[in-house]
Amino acid sequence: MLLQQVADGIATGAIYGALALAIVLVYRASRTLNFAQGELALLGAYVSWQLTVWGLPLWAALVLSMAILAALSAAMERTLVRPLVKRHQALPLIIVTLGMMIALNAVIGWAWTYQTKEVPALFGGGALDLGEIAVSRQDIGIAVTVLAVALGLGVLFEFTRMGLRMRAAVSAPESAELSGISTGRTMTIGWAIAGAVGALAGTLIAPELFLHPGMMAPVLIYAFAAATLGGLDSPVGALLGGVAVGVVENLAGSYLPHGSDFKQVVALLIIVIVLLVRPQGMLGRREVVRV
Amino acid sequence: MSLLHVDIASAGYGPVTVLHDIAFEVKTSGRLVALGANGAGKTTVLRTISGLTQAQGSITLDGVELVGLTPHRIAAAGVSHVPQGRGTFGDLTVKENLLIGGNRRPWRTVLAEADAWMERFPRLGERSSRPASGLSGGEQQLLAIARALMAAPRLLLLDEPSLGLAPKITTDLFATLDELGRESDTAMLLVEQNAQVALGIAEDALVIESGRITVRGPAADLRDNDDVRRAYLGV
Amino acid sequence: MSVVTPPQAARRADRAADGARASVAEWLRRPRPPLAPPRWLAILATALGGIALLGIPLVNPSYINLTVTLVMIWTVVGLGLNLLVGFGGQVSLGHSAFFAIGAYAVAVGGELGIPHPATLLVAGMLPFAVGYVIGLPALRLHGLQLGLVTLALAMATPAAIRAFEPLTHGSRGIAIDADPPSWVPLAHDQWIYYLALAAAVVAYLATRRLARGRLGRSFVAVRDAELVAETLGVNVWQTKTRLFATSAAYAGVAGGLYAMLLEFVGPENFNLALSISFVTLIVVGGLATVPGAVLGALFVQYVPTFTSSVSPAATGAAYGVVLIVFAFFLPFGLVGLARGALGKVVDRLPGRRG
Numbered sequence: 001m002l003l004q005q006v007a008d009g010i011a012t013g014a015i016y017g018a019l020a021l022a023i024v025l026v027y028r029a030s031r032t033l034n035f036a037q038g039e040l041a042l043l044g045a046y047v048s049w050q051l052t053v054w055g056l057p058l059w060a061a062l063v064l065s066m067a068i069l070a071a072l073s074a075a076m077e078r079t080l081v082r083p084l085v086k087r088h089q090a091l092p093l094i095i096v097t098l099g100m101m102i103a104l105n106a107v108i109g110w111a112w113t114y115q116t117k118e119v120p121a122l123f124g125g126g127a128l129d130l131g132e133i134a135v136s137r138q139d140i141g142i143a144v145t146v147l148a149v150a151l152g153l154g155v156l157f158e159f160t161r162m163g164l165r166m167r168a169a170v171s172a173p174e175s176a177e178l179s180g181i182s183t184g185r186t187m188t189i190g191w192a193i194a195g196a197v198g199a200l201a202g203t204l205i206a207p208e209l210f211l212h213p214g215m216m217a218p219v220l221i222y223a224f225a226a227a228t229l230g231g232l233d234s235p236v237g238a239l240l241g242g243v244a245v246g247v248v249e250n251l252a253g254s255y256l257p258h259g260s261d262f263k264q265v266v267a268l269l270i271i272v273i274v275l276l277v278r279p280q281g282m283l284g285r286r287e288v289v290r291v
Numbered sequence: 292m293s294l295l296h297v298d299i300a301s302a303g304y305g306p307v308t309v310l311h312d313i314a315f316e317v318k319t320s321g322r323l324v325a326l327g328a329n330g331a332g333k334t335t336v337l338r339t340i341s342g343l344t345q346a347q348g349s350i351t352l353d354g355v356e357l358v359g360l361t362p363h364r365i366a367a368a369g370v371s372h373v374p375q376g377r378g379t380f381g382d383l384t385v386k387e388n389l390l391i392g393g394n395r396r397p398w399r400t401v402l403a404e405a406d407a408w409m410e411r412f413p414r415l416g417e418r419s420s421r422p423a424s425g426l427s428g429g430e431q432q433l434l435a436i437a438r439a440l441m442a443a444p445r446l447l448l449l450d451e452p453s454l455g456l457a458p459k460i461t462t463d464l465f466a467t468l469d470e471l472g473r474e475s476d477t478a479m480l481l482v483e484q485n486a487q488v489a490l491g492i493a494e495d496a497l498v499i500e501s502g503r504i505t506v507r508g509p510a511a512d513l514r515d516n517d518d519v520r521r522a523y524l525g526v
Numbered sequence: 527m528s529v530v531t532p533p534q535a536a537r538r539a540d541r542a543a544d545g546a547r548a549s550v551a552e553w554l555r556r557p558r559p560p561l562a563p564p565r566w567l568a569i570l571a572t573a574l575g576g577i578a579l580l581g582i583p584l585v586n587p588s589y590i591n592l593t594v595t596l597v598m599i600w601t602v603v604g605l606g607l608n609l610l611v612g613f614g615g616q617v618s619l620g621h622s623a624f625f626a627i628g629a630y631a632v633a634v635g636g637e638l639g640i641p642h643p644a645t646l647l648v649a650g651m652l653p654f655a656v657g658y659v660i661g662l663p664a665l666r667l668h669g670l671q672l673g674l675v676t677l678a679l680a681m682a683t684p685a686a687i688r689a690f691e692p693l694t695h696g697s698r699g700i701a702i703d704a705d706p707p708s709w710v711p712l713a714h715d716q717w718i719y720y721l722a723l724a725a726a727v728v729a730y731l732a733t734r735r736l737a738r739g740r741l742g743r744s745f746v747a748v749r750d751a752e753l754v755a756e757t758l759g760v761n762v763w764q765t766k767t768r769l770f771a772t773s774a775a776y777a778g779v780a781g782g783l784y785a786m787l788l789e790f791v792g793p794e795n796f797n798l799a800l801s802i803s804f805v806t807l808i809v810v811g812g813l814a815t816v817p818g819a820v821l822g823a824l825f826v827q828y829v830p831t832f833t834s835s836v837s838p839a840a841t842g843a844a845y846g847v848v849l850i851v852f853a854f855f856l857p858f859g860l861v862g863l864a865r866g867a868l869g870k871v872v873d874r875l876p877g878r879r880g
Binding site for chain 2: 161164165167168171172174175176177178179180181182183184285
């Protein structure tokens with residue numbers, strides 16, 4: 001029973017981890033949180049769904065949706081975020097991404113109505129029997145896909161020239177600019193990748209939660225908890241944090257009284273406790289406060 | 292023949308003007324040192340050339356206007372700037388720091404040159420896959436200079452490389468710098484408070500006080516100039 | 527840090543800067559001093575406004591009184607939130623939680639048999655205490671982290687209310703009897719109206735005093751330059767926690783009034799959308815302005831009534847677009863706009879000022 005709960009938690013945790021990864025990529029690029037990250041992922045899920053309705057195979061729809069959301073996220077960085085990042089103002093940035101969050105949600109509701117949509121699972125039905133526990137094909141598919149994307153990004157960051165430039169821009173923006181790196185461009189690329197990863201997370205979780213405009217709000221909080229736990233500037237931390245939060249959420253939901261309600265409070269508690277005890281998270285860098 | 296022409300009416304940060312009527316040249320493969328006290332505006336001269344500070348006027352590198360370009364475009368035009376406090380990428384490895392320096396050049400060349408640097412300076416080679424933040428102050432300064440030279444720049448800007456280094460290490464560093472300068476045809480513009488060592492490796496020198504150039508001439512002349520000796524050489 | 531200049535002098539400088547080079551966007555973004563009307567105009571406006579506000583519930587049907595009462599309730603929240611965000615520079619996306627605590631204080635207090643106007647005090651004190659406790663760690667968090675924590679708080683509030691079922695009766699909610707005491711010859715809607723009016727007036731005057739007084743200046747000092755403020759002898763730690771607690775208390779009183787007005791509380795009344803409308807309120811009205819809370823309250827009360835008749839999505843779209851547009855072009859909200867448009871006219875009016 002316990003093992004089964006942990007196994008179930010890992011799959012949802014992988015999705016939280018993917019969305020947390022998007023949050024981390026944006027944070028690394030612009031030192032801000034994108035409160036619209038969940039709604040961008042939701043839009044990704046809807047675009048995937050729409051494309052399948054128009055007859056595309058789900059895989060192709062997912063890839064196309066990731067590309068569209070990458071472009072949208074990059075455009076958002078260029079038009080709405082960059083000017084405010086340049087002005088060094090935290091509050092307007094929070095207000096703007098919050099505004100994007102509700103505006104996007106409204107646009108989605110207007111375009112696709114508030115009716116729940118059923119999304120076909122990417123990996124077919126059925127479960128694999130592993131002795132004491134049974135894991136659904138869907139869960140395994142999700143975990144493997146997220147892991148593959150994470151590995152791909154790891155290779156991009158560690159072994160390519162663009163990845164090196166992006167890491168340099170995060171490590172010391174001014175020195176990077178002096179070394180001929182366009183930090184504006186690395187920022188936009190960071191947001192674009194975040195948009196694509198978010199679309200993946202949204203499309204993967206849609207069959208589990210059923211697609212409706214309110215779907216992503218609770219997921220976003222778990223993802224924020226995951227990113228905080230892992231360390232806001234650590235991609236690996238985001239994934240590990242996602243799995244940890246997924247497992248804790250599943251256990252809390254099963255074993256605590258009023259579990260399904262307490263689950264969301266658990267996310268809040270994780271965020272608060274981590275920020276107070278170890279604000280840089282498990283794998284993050286300790287940040288020097290700039291005066 | 293001059294590589295860099297600087298002729299700016301003013302430069303500064305927002306409403307604060309730091310530099311007034313600064314005009315000078317750096318010769319092709321030449322070495323110019325700018326001396327001056329803390330807050331005189333030396334750093335701003337370098338930051339203005341590399342586009343980190345807004346300026347009114349003209350700065351040309353080989354006839355290409357730099358004023359108004361973003362820092363990364365100026366870097367691409369052939370200016371490498373080692374900022375004050377070294378500006379190494381602390382959480383990148385030593386090797387990655389070198390690679391970043393050459394990120395705009397053919398990758399094969401860059402990999403080979405990075406290896407050559409690490410062979411030449413074994414202290415860097417031994418730590419090639421460790422984070423640069425673990426290096427000592429002198430090693431970080433050396434790494435920052437190597438990184439800047441990896442870009443094969445026309446002009447190298449150095450902002451107080453001696454800052455925070457022990458005298459012995461400073462002497463070694465300047466010897467290395469002198470050597471590196473002789474090997475390449477990279478011009479250098481060096482900003483220093485430590486006039487003794489700086490004048491030792493420079494050809495020309497100028498003194499900046501309160502954002503203006505007050506003295507200029509061959510480095511050897513400045514070493515004999517009484518005012519300069521009193522103010523910057525402590526004799 | 528802003529330099530304190532007399533309004534008229536500042537406006538002359540403003541006019542001087544109105545040269546050709548200032549773009550419209552710059553003009554809109556410029557900070558401006560409050561309007562300085564001559565005394566006769568201030569007295570006249572206060573008198574007329576006072577008569578109107580006192581008279582409204584006597585001549586209007588109850589549904590009008592209901593919406594005007596809601597405007598006053600939102601005003602109280604907005605005043606408190608603006609104190610924290612605008613003057614204090616600390617973000618809170620979670621004031622719906624304090625609002626909920628106030629509302630439930632009234633509801634549970636009613637169940638325990640405490641008479642209603644008295645429960646309003648609890649509705650203020652309880653969030654003050656909770657705000658103080660939350661404010662303690664909050665001062666260790668910088669802007670983004672505080673935004674994150676309070677957003678999570680807002681999202682978890684309905685679930686938390688459901689989870690504390692023995693106290694809150696979970697999803698069923700609590701019905702409240704908030705009829706006026708027998709010695710008050712008013713209907714329910716009129717009675718709550720006057721209570722809310724009293725709360726709004728007290729909150730408005732208190733906030734104006736706070737904002738202009740020593741405490742307000744120390745808030746702004748902490749917002750703009752924490753280290754400098756500390757060296758000047760401002761206790762940053764105390765300033766921040768008190769600010770958070772005071773702000774929470776405003777929201778709590780407003781929540782209590784809200785519960786008394788609707789005579790019912792349930793978890794879904796206190797969702798994220800409520801918190802977002804609070805933020806929209808202060809952004810639209812004008813950050814770090816006192817009258818902004820009133821204009822913002824009018825906005826969040828009446829714009830949704832209009833937009834929801836267009837489409838269920840229109841309210842969200844309107845809020846989202848308004849938040850973005852104001853953050854870019856009108857950092858001081860409608861009040862900033864009014865000051866820019868009316869400042870010169872008001873300054874030219876004859877009469878003694880002060």
